[in-house]
Amino acid sequence: MSRQNPRLSAFIRVPFSAPRFLPLAPRLLPLTPRSLPLASCLLLLASCLLLLSACSPADRLDRILETGVLRVGMDASYPPFEYIDGEGNLVGLDVDLGRELAARLGVEARFVANLSYDGLYDALTADVVDVVISALYVDPTRMADFAYSYSYFNAGQVLVVRTGTTDIRAMADLAGRTLAVEWGSEGDVVARQWARRLASLTVLPSGTAEEALARVASGEADAAVVDHLSALQAIGKGMPLRTVGEMLTDEPYAIAVRREDGALLRAVNGALTAMEEDGTLPRLRQSWLGGP
Amino acid sequence: MSVLHDLCGKIFRIGATHGSLLLRLALLLFILWSLQPPRVLVVVGPPQEVRTTNPLVGVHTRLTDEVEEWKIQRTLQMVREMGAPWIVEFFPWAYIEPRPGQFDWAHADMVIRHARAQGLTVIARLGFVPEWARPEDTTFNYIDPEFYDEFAAFVAAFLTHYRGEVNHVIIWNEPNLSLEWGYRPVDPAAYTEMLRVVYPAAHAANPDAVVLAGALAPTLEPPGSPAGLNDLDYLEGMYAAGAAPYFDALAVHAYGTNFPPEAEPAPDVINFRRTELLRAIMEAHGDGHKPVYITEGGWNDHPRWARAVRPAQRVAYTIGAYEWARQNWPWCRAVAFWAFRYPAPLHNFQDYSTFVTPDFHPKPIYLAVQEYTGNGGMTE
Numbered sequence: 032m033s034r035q036n037p038r039l040s041a042f043i044r045v046p047f048s049a050p051r052f053l054p055l056a057p058r059l060l061p062l063t064p065r066s067l068p069l070a071s072c073l074l075l076l077a078s079c080l081l082l083l084s085a086c087s088p089a090d091r092l093d094r095i096l097e098t099g100v101l102r103v104g105m106d107a108s109y110p111p112f113e114y115i116d117g118e119g120n121l122v123g124l125d126v127d128l129g130r131e132l133a134a135r136l137g138v139e140a141r142f143v144a145n146l147s148y149d150g151l152y153d154a155l156t157a158d159v160v161d162v163v164i165s166a167l168y169v170d171p172t173r174m175a176d177f178a179y180s181y182s183y184f185n186a187g188q189v190l191v192v193r194t195g196t197t198d199i200r201a202m203a204d205l206a207g208r209t210l211a212v213e214w215g216s217e218g219d220v221v222a223r224q225w226a227r228r229l230a231s232l233t234v235l236p237s238g239t240a241e242e243a244l245a246r247v248a249s250g251e252a253d254a255a256v257v258d259h260l261s262a263l264q265a266i267g268k269g270m271p272l273r274t275v276g277e278m279l280t281d282e283p284y285a286i287a288v289r290r291e292d293g294a295l296l297r298a299v300n301g302a303l304t305a306m307e308e309d310g311t312l313p314r315l316r317q318s319w320l321g322g323p
Numbered sequence: 324m325s326v327l328h329d330l331c332g333k334i335f336r337i338g339a340t341h342g343s344l345l346l347r348l349a350l351l352l353f354i355l356w357s358l359q360p361p362r363v364l365v366v367v368g369p370p371q372e373v374r375t376t377n378p379l380v381g382v383h384t385r386l387t388d389e390v391e392e393w394k395i396q397r398t399l400q401m402v403r404e405m406g407a408p409w410i411v412e413f414f415p416w417a418y419i420e421p422r423p424g425q426f427d428w429a430h431a432d433m434v435i436r437h438a439r440a441q442g443l444t445v446i447a448r449l450g451f452v453p454e455w456a457r458p459e460d461t462t463f464n465y466i467d468p469e470f471y472d473e474f475a476a477f478v479a480a481f482l483t484h485y486r487g488e489v490n491h492v493i494i495w496n497e498p499n500l501s502l503e504w505g506y507r508p509v510d511p512a513a514y515t516e517m518l519r520v521v522y523p524a525a526h527a528a529n530p531d532a533v534v535l536a537g538a539l540a541p542t543l544e545p546p547g548s549p550a551g552l553n554d555l556d557y558l559e560g561m562y563a564a565g566a567a568p569y570f571d572a573l574a575v576h577a578y579g580t581n582f583p584p585e586a587e588p589a590p591d592v593i594n595f596r597r598t599e600l601l602r603a604i605m606e607a608h609g610d611g612h613k614p615v616y617i618t619e620g621g622w623n624d625h626p627r628w629a630r631a632v633r634p635a636q637r638v639a640y641t642i643g644a645y646e647w648a649r650q651n652w653p654w655c656r657a658v659a660f661w662a663f664r665y666p667a668p669l670h671n672f673q674d675y676s677t678f679v680t681p682d683f684h685p686k687p688i689y690l691a692v693q694e695y696t697g698n699g700g701m702t703e
């Protein structure tokens with residue numbers, strides 16, 4: 032028997048897509064006296080399937096609420112998302128996110144943090160954990176077995192300039208400029224692609240993203256293309272830098288659940304939406320990554 | 324006859340009744356057919372040569388699952404333009420001989436034809452057991468000794484079919500891992516028995532054949548581990564079982580993990596120069612005259628993988644390794660790193676081992692190797 036949870040009702044109201052298809056029904060199936068029995072049967076079948084999927088006894092959410100425990104899987108080796116601090120505590124953005132998620136479900140978070148990154152999905156399959164929160168990027172090839180929440184951080188590449196720079200707002204403004212990148216990185220790939228389009232764009236390969244950003248801060252380079260996390264961390268440390276323009280590439284981090292745990296996914300998405308709206312997620316990102 | 328007449332009559336009546344519908348359907352099908360993109364015309368072109376400052380440079384391509392011919396051609400063209408004379412490619416037995424004695428060489432022919440046209444030397448990795456050659460509910464890496472003859476016949480058929488085009492064949496892949504040995508305990512003696520059966524068949528089919536053994540996974544698994552056995556002990560086990568007369572060269576997988584290419588080798592460390600430990604075992608058993616081919620290896624720059632390095636390190640280490648082999652390993656014939664390109668993004672750490680994206684964008688590592696081999700600026 033599920034424990035009653037007043038907070039949960041908010042999550043169950045997450046938009047459900049089925050009604051969107053209803054206006055199409057008359058066009059797909061003209062309702063004539065001859066087709067009416069068929070239409071009724073189809074409607075009945077669809078309703079049964081809907082009920083079955085909604086009431087699936089296998090759904091993890093029921094058990095989480097019953098036991099009062101949300102088991103969160105992670106590979107605690109990736110600061111600042113999840114790691115063991117100097118005092119042996121499990122800390123990081125994903126840790127706080129897991130605790131907050133559990134709190135909003137009205138349960139307690141229990142972390143399984145000693146998983147290897149390669150074994151995160153296996154832990155879900157083997158029912159060792161209920162969710163994976165581990166700076167996990169969305170993998171379309173896994174979607175037959177797993178489902179992903181809304182993204183809570185985009186780790187893709189961004190354009191970074193010195194604070195006070197006003198004439199560089201996008202990659203297209205870099206003609207005749209010097210652009211620092213981490214040699215061999217995705218940002219390097221993006222920069223080289225732009226170098227073929229823009230006149231006299233000079234790409235300055237650097238050993239690390241931090242080195243590329245330092246070159247911008249010192250004035251040696253006009254801008255840098257680095258991953259979003261490196262950019263936020265540098266800004267958080269007080270370097271005179273800011274990001275400009277849209278994300279250049281996307282690498283969304285999301286929470287993973289088993290494919291069949293639809294109710295749990297809806298609950299997670301509801302919580303993430305609420306956390307974004309009430310400022311909790313931006314605060315966590317500011318606290319751990321250096322920027323909202 | 325009357326049945327046929329009735330049928331024709333029925334069709335005619337349906338046509339008359341639903342003529343308009345059929346006409347519309349035919350029109351729709353015609354429009355759909357005409358909308359399909361034209362097929363890409365692929366011309367093999369004149370034979371090319373690889374220009375390179377280091378004749379050891381190679382890559383493991385992944386063309387097994389590549390369907391479109393122009394992509395196979397473009398992949399191999401980019402390999403040549405990178406200055407790599409060697410490729411390792413997988414030719415699955417089950418794909419080529421789906422039924423006993425019935426061979427389908429179409430895809431393999433396409434790969435070999437284009438590789439040859441680009442002036443590349445192919446090292447063919449052979450394995451992947453067809454269903455008919457293994458018990459039910461076993462994996463494609465499972466083979467019983469009673470089917471070694473069938474595998475040997477396939478190797479011979481392969482070498483016969485590509486005589487004058489492909490001489491190098493790798494017999495099996497990473498037999499020191501349980502998963503690569505059909506999820507059974509690994510067994511150097513059983514693998515040696517396979518070599519004993521395959522080797523004479525290969526040389527009978529092609530006297531110039533170079534039979535590569537090993538291709539062992541670099542691992543630290545101790546004896547008795549269910550996952551496998553470390554490569555050093557396994558190679559010792561092969562020699563103990565009498566493998567020496569049944570291979571012409573050793574295939575080595577030389578992954579650098581977190582270490583630079585010049586890092587000292589040690590039995591409890593997996594790094595690029597672990598190759599030298601395998602080489603020492605060969606020499607200790609009187610096989611110092613046989614060459615070594617690196618048929619997998621390299622570095623990975625995935626941001627999360629514990630055994631990955633930074634992208635800039637991957638570039639520098641890769642070039643450093645090609646150069647290390649050229650300067651220090653006179654017994655090494657090729658250094659083919661994993662992996663040149665995947666047909667599609669895998670969205671996991673494996674994407675961070677490649678030189679070229681699935682849509683043929685050269686990664687910085689590709690351009691750096693191209694520069695190193697004296698081919699800078701060849702690929703745009």
